[in-house]
Amino acid sequence: MNYKTITTQLLAGSLLLGFVACGEKKVPLNFPKTDLSAEAIIPKPVKTVPTHSAFGLDGQTAIYTSQTDGSFAEVGSYLAETIKNTTALQLDVNQTAEATAERIIYINKAESADIANAEGYQLYITQDSIILNASDAAGAFRGVQTLRQILPEVSNDTITDHPLWLVPTGKIEDAPAFGYRGAMLDVSRHFFSVEDVKKYLDMMAYYKLNTLHLHLTDDQGWRIEIKKWPKLTEVGGATEVGGGEGGYYTQEDYKEIIAYAAARHILVIPEVDMPGHTNAASLSYPFLNGNGKALKPYTGTQVGFSTFDTRKEETYAFIDDVIGEIAAITPGPYFHVGGDESHVTKKKDFLYFIERVQKLVSKHDKTLVGWDETVQANIDPSAVIQIWRPTHTANALKAAEKGNKVILSPAHKAYLDMKYDSLSKHGLTWAAEIPVDSAYQWHPETIVKDLPRESILGIEAPLWAETITNISELEYLAFPRLIGYAELGWTEMEQRDWEDYRKRLAAHTQFLNDNNVNFYRTKLVDWQE
């Protein structure tokens, strides 16, 4: 039992006399000492200074936000919503009748000079107020996640009529180590619904991840509606690994995902993988096919057998339309063109293809992202290279040399589709088995020897979907490893420690259960069930 639950008893019992002021619900004088620095916050913040008292959250607490920036008010409403979901308290947001509020949570837009990082924030918790400072709504949103984690995690059967929830006082100053902290979801090998993606986004948000890379096309399925080329989804979307019925996102569905992500300050990066991994596209429009073999739907899990015809002008007219339609509904700056494992494309054709496609990406005002193979082409220094092969880290150094930034997704450490161990129910093993400790114990900062820190945009954990068919199986592979990757991207190397992390992770058991997340109960963590 901790101080949060003890308070319930204090308030329910005869100790009401011990309150600071008469007549009002105040934090009891005799509550056990709090310790903000002992809270199980993931990712671990830069600096936490406890002051050992408590803020009392109840129905009289009101949320206010800076009025100069409407996006701060949205963050306030989001906080009220999450508090309602866990405690059933309905807090007012920016209601002017201030007099009735006994305590306030104020989300303040600070001068950017004070908080340089747009995702950075400061949290000041005293007995009477919680002040969250950030220069940008993104930082306010990240700070709200910290606040959510230190508010009591209340299970459904204890929320009724609870008078006062205690929040430990003190100060937190925080900002991310890396600006790019991503997760990739392969919706091609098996299709996942908009609702599934939203649930994944909610979990990503809680752990301060800020980018969702959607792998929208592959040999087994094309998953995004392109109005000028309807057979892509009619034909190419109708299959998946194992012969299931597949599926696809209409452009409206895709916009819904983007809006849901944006409300969580998460950027979406669409990927159309080419010139390899294109069987579903060529099956839909055979003129695209460059490997000369007869086409049939592909429901297996081999890679590297398909290619676009890179020497045909119609191929580029098609790609222009595809990039154009997706770019028009993608507010973020990036467009991922894949480029991995084009084993049946001749090298010179591959390089020519990537250079042509880069021009199309720029034409539609996007920045190219490509898997590490694309660094071999004559790409613009603004392009971003995603490193995935542990054996090809030279491509990271090459990118740095050319002035390109890199995203680190080393398969033997960061691939969520690798099995945990030989007993894992789902997953592959080609890169490694990745138990939860191994997933956490590596350093993006040093994994590629001699790669300058300035060249590293951040990290991303891809979840390839050959072996998972539904959200529950997806979660089994993603959790808890994704939570560790979130910390690797946010928390500086000197602050990361497996022993400390595994204890904090254990304290998230109830949150994961309350949110119905099917996480893998590794024996490496003492889950609190």
Ligand code: TNX
């Ligand atoms: C390699 S990683 C692939 C994917 C597979 C994955 C399975 C990468 C860029 N390509 O096509 O799904 O391995 O782990």
